Amino acid sequence: MHDDNLESDNSNSKVDISALPFSQACENNKQPILGVLQTELQSSSHVLEVGSGTGQHGVYFAPNLPEIQWQTSDVISNHRHIIAWHNAYPASNLYLPLAFDLAHDSVPVSSHLDNSYLNSSHVDKPYDVIFTANTLHIISWALVERLFTLASNALPVDGKLIVYGPFNENGEYTSEGNQRFDAMLRAGNPDSGIRDKEDIISLANAHHLQLLKTYAMPANNQLLVFQKI
Secondary structure (H helix, E strand, O other): OOOOOOOOOOOOOOHHHOOOOOHHHHHHHHHHHHHHHHHHOOOEEEEEEEEOOOOHHHHHHHOOOOOEEEEEOOOHHHHHHHHHHHHHHHOOEEEEEEOOOOOOOOOOOOOOHHHHHHOOOOOOOOOOOEEEEEOOOOOOHHHHHHHHHHHHHOOOOOEEEEEEEEEEOOEEEOHHHHHHHHHHHHHHHHOOOOHHHHHHHHHHHHOEEEEEEEEOOOOOEEEEEEEEE
16 A cells, blocks of 8 residues: 655654544654755745645744745545644644635635735736645545646746655556555545646646656655646
8 A cells, every 4th residue: 555654753852642533644754845845946935735634744844944924725524634633733823724625616815814915916816836745645536637737827926835645657557555555545545546747747737837857755755846837
């Protein structure tokens, strides 16, 4: 099965992690993802995280990216998990989740944006980065298409869409683990499954999003950085 295999760590020993909703994959991949974000977000200021899940990524990334405003979002049913992590690990640049269901919602606008920002030229494009991890293989292809449509519309020119997860290369699995993981996904939901990277790049190009860089990540994952052109 596809899985991340680094050791878990947490810097706040006063919090009982066992009492919080927990994803081992998020705990394992947060450090390598952060390393990329610290490079890729040097000229960015406002990130929308799509599919924040348990909330583990946001509480780790935000304090380690102090110049970034990190806005979480997800379907309503996941908000209690994200809020629990935010309560345990608050950060001044980390914001509680907005409701965002790809099936029918538009990109949500952060309520913390001040009037001067909303009255500026950024009014229709408040985010300069959209980040999502381990989502494209869970949602249907139709929702993958909708994500790229919404991201393209929401981002300004030179804004970035950053996607983390497993991808096939040239129609082939990159590992036996990914092949088993894909079979498990499709057995549970035939509309899910590991996506071919070439299909993702083609979809991105159709929405004025150009692949800027690919980072190889642990456990046969990749992080794809697209830029709005």
